[in-house]
Amino acid sequence: MIRLEAVHYSSEGFTADFDFEIAKAEFVAVIGPSGSGKSTLLSLIAGFEASRSGRILLDGKDMTQASPSERPVTMVFQDHNTFAHLDLWTNVALGISPSLKLTAAERQSVDDALARTGLGALARRKPGEVSGGERQRVAIARALLRDEPILLLDEPFAALGPALRREMLDLVKELQKEKDYTVVLVSHHPDDALYAATRTAFLSNGRILAFEPTRQLFKRSDLPELESYIG
């Protein structure tokens, strides 16, 4: 569950205001033009940006002042989700402990997470030796291992082709159903929202102009901002 209550954010002339709730186990997409505040929204939830006022509740608890590591959140970034000098196995294992001192059971769970995301055979490869899609799978495997109830995806598949993007979304959807994760996906592609999200928020200039079931949103013709965004 994610609830933002009268959250006000401002930095270097850009302001954003959010007030909404996302239910547990919901798959939500966020779309909108560049600079509309999509990444800011995720950063506020993950704790990378601080709001000026308002409250942020995650899974029922007030997390407005909590540090990123205290929040029940895993965020997957568009890029740089891996450390280039560590192999995929180690990159995933960091999700358990940065000291990398793992018990036998924990090692097994790393193996399982890699197998689950289709990376089992690549465990000893370095990120530079695998494809872009496989690198993003590392982040998803790590999220699986951390098993936090909230999963934030900041355009993680933007650099992938349509077929691969679909494949990755399938993987996320599968995990979400199985684990009841609350997922927020920021995307530039309306297709992604239509394919995966039950509800979609349309952002423009730091405000949510519409937040409703995805198909309904894309049928709307009364929002000039949405029309000029989709084109």
Next chain:
Amino acid sequence: MPVASLALLAIVIAVLVGLAPVAAIGIGQGLVTGHIIDAYVLRILWFTLLQAGLSTVLSVALAIPVALALARVDFPGRGLLLRIFALPLALPAIVVILGIVAVYGRTGWLSQLLGHPLNIYGLSGILLAHVFFNLPLATRIILQQLDGISAESWRLAAQLDFTSTARFRLIEWPQIKGSLAGIASLIFLICAASFAVVLTLGGGPSATTLEVGIYQALRFDYDPARATVLALVQLVLCGLFVLLAGHYANAVQSWPALRRAAPRYETHSAGLSLIMRLIIALAAAFVGIPILAIVISGVLAEFNWPALAYATLTSLVIALPASLLSIALAWPIAAASARTRNPSWRSLLNLAALLTLIVPPAVLATGWFIAASRAGLAFSAAPFLVIAMNALMALPFALGTLSSSVQQAMAQHDRLCLSLGISGWRRLRLIDLPVLRRPLGLAMAMAFVLSLGDLTAITLFGSQSLMTLPALIYAQMGSYRIDAAAGTALVLAIFSMAVITLLDKWSAAA
């Protein structure tokens, strides 16, 4: 292309004129006498390697904690401190040395504080000065590497709750590790070829390097054969390290971002925070106090105005044509290298620029000196030799500043200019000069300031009638008129900083 060929030809001839007599005498003598490498040469080589090696290890080892602390701690004045860190290499070496002497010298601040005179002449003084020059340099390069860490890495670290140790082990160390060999090679090269520091702080024959040994062989012993042997050894040594460090040479002149790049979402324990602030304070004091000493002892100094005015004029007359010549060589080379599709021609052009790093100034000067003496021009050609030498010494830095901008400008305008038929002088005036005004101004300022602070060429070719500001400082130091030297140093420092500031302002105004 033809202009670039001319520039290239000029450089190659200049280097050949320098190298040919050196090689001829060195090989000839070596073959005849059979002992190129005698005990004296070996001792100088050993000392060169020793001081450069120790200076490198000290500078890099101390720079790592300083850079880490600066990357981790944000405090008011951080930008100012980074600017101060750029000063040791931006100010003329002789000025900085005077500041070090004012603090650590026999009658310096520290001696007075401790109540007994310190001796900084010899290895310890050379190391102190080299660390003073290179600690800030290494810190800035490492800090640049740390700034290059992606914002996502820090977010990931925050999300995964990395400890300070984990941040170092998993993020910071892997990022800086790769650059350390290059940084060390660069600093080793700078220290091995260091002239002003060893000349002023070296303690006689026991603490002499190849570069200074060449100068002594030429100017005091008039022993071209010995100078030649030393020059050849130096050539091999520097050539080796340029191959290792050439890539990093431009870092000498580049500035790290003054603001912290990405938020790092970290909290430090009180103990760690205190240690890091202490490290920063110590580094700030180490770099800041001698620079403060330049200003204070300069203000309190006595000024010998006629000598100062004459030396300032001489410096100007040397540095202005030297910087113009440097740009005249660098620009066509940068343009040709950006335009050419022929990879071997491009690497030839790039090599030409590095040539003056491979061939140390003292080696070139040796050859030119011998060639000029043979032609009976040793005296009358001296100013021109100093100008040419300074232009060549500044070339790698001028080219480093210009090349990326020229390349970018080419990519943007070349096709348009071709299709509109804009070429030659018209293109230069209408397109290239306005577009490249800023990098050109910067490159020119750099060449000008390097020439202004040059001590190598001027001590080799200079005389009573050809005395620039650095030469005057050196002469005043030599005759123990430290007060007068401090005054001259302040004038030179203000002059240098004024030129940098003015040209920077002018080129930014475009």
